[in-house]
Amino acid sequence: MTSLNNLLAYTDHLVAGLLLFGAFFMLIGSWGLAKLPDFFTRLHAPTKASTLGMGSTLLASLVWFSVQEGSLHIHELVISIFLFLTAPVSAYMMGKAAIHRSRPMVDGTRNAEQAERASERRGLKDEGPESKSS
C-alpha cells in the first residue's frame, strides 16, 4: 500500500512539473508574439513554443487521468497529434498570405530580396501548388 501511495505522490510531482513547464512555454510563445519586431519573426513564437507547451500540458493530463482511472487515457494523445500535424500547415498558410501581402520586415533581415522574389513571381489568384484541379 505504501508503494502505491509513493507512486501517487510521484505522479503528483511529475504532473505538477509538466504543467508548470507547459504553462511557462505557452507564456513565452505569447510573449514572443507580443514583442518580436516583425510578422515573420512572430510566426516562430506560436508554432514552436506553443506546440511544446501544449504537448507538455497534454502529457500532464494524460499521466494524471491514466493513473486516476488505472487505464491509458488516449484523448490527449489524439489532440496533441492533431495539433502537431496542423501547426506547420497553418504557419505555412499564414506565412504565405503575409509574403504575398508584402509585409514589412525588420531592418537587418538577411536575403530579404529573396522574399520579394518569392512574392513577385505569382499573382494572388493564380494557380498555387495546393490548388487541385477543381
Add this chain to the structure above:
Amino acid sequence: MGRLLPMPWHSLMLLVVWLLLNGVSYGQLLLGTILGLLIPIMTYPYVRGHAPIQKPFSLVVYGLRLVWDIVVANLDVARRILLPNRFLKPGWLVYPLSMSEPFPVTILASSISLTPGTVSVEFSEDRSCLYIHVLHLTDEDELIAFIRRRYEQPLKEIFGC
C-alpha cells in the same frame, strides 16, 4: 484492392481512431467499421496516390528523432525570444530541394516548420526550391547541409525517391 475496400490502411486507421475516441465496445466497433468502410468509398475519387513507404521502420525512427528535435528547437527558440530583439538576426533561406514527390516534400516542409528556428513559407514556381524564414541565421550553407543530412536524406530513403 477492389471497389468495396479502396484504401484498406485508411479504413483501419479510421476504425482505430474511432475506437480511441469513443472507447471499445461492440456497438462502437460496429459503428467504427461502418464508417471506416463508407468514408474511403466516398473520398477515394478525390485522393491521388502518393509515393509508397518503402521502409516503415525508418519512418518510426524519423518520427522519434523529430520529437527530440522539436524539444531542443523549442528550448532554442524560447531562449532567443527572451533575449532582447537587437540580438536577433532573422533571414531568408532558399533551400534547393532534391526530391519532387508531393507527399515527402510536404513532410519535409512540416518538419522544417516544427524544428530548429525555421518556418517554411513558400515554394518556388517550379517547386525546386523552398523559401524558409530563419529566426537566427548565421551560416546559410551549414544550415542547408544540416537540413539535407538530417531530414531530407532519411525521407528520400524512406520513400525511395
Add this chain to the structure above:
Amino acid sequence: MLNTVILISSGMVGLAMLLCLWRLLKGPDITDRILALDTLYINSIALIILLGLYHGSAMYFEGALLIAMLGFVSTSAVAKYLLRGDIIE
C-alpha cells in the same frame, strides 16, 4: 499541492492570452491578427485542459478537440481568403 500548481498554471496561460489579445488589438496588419487568434485558440485549449484537471473530469476533452479542429479550419480559411479572395474554389 496539485490544485495550487493548476491555479498558477492557469494564471500563466491567462496572462499569455492577454498578450495575444494585445497583439490582436494592436495589429498592425490583418495577418498579425490571424496569428494572434491562432495562438489564442491554442492557449484556450490549454486552459480547458487545466479546467478539466482541476475538476478531475475527463468530460472537457470533447470541447478541447472541437476547439482544436474549428480553430485550425478557421485559421486556414481566413489565410486562404487573404490569398485568393475566396475560400472554396
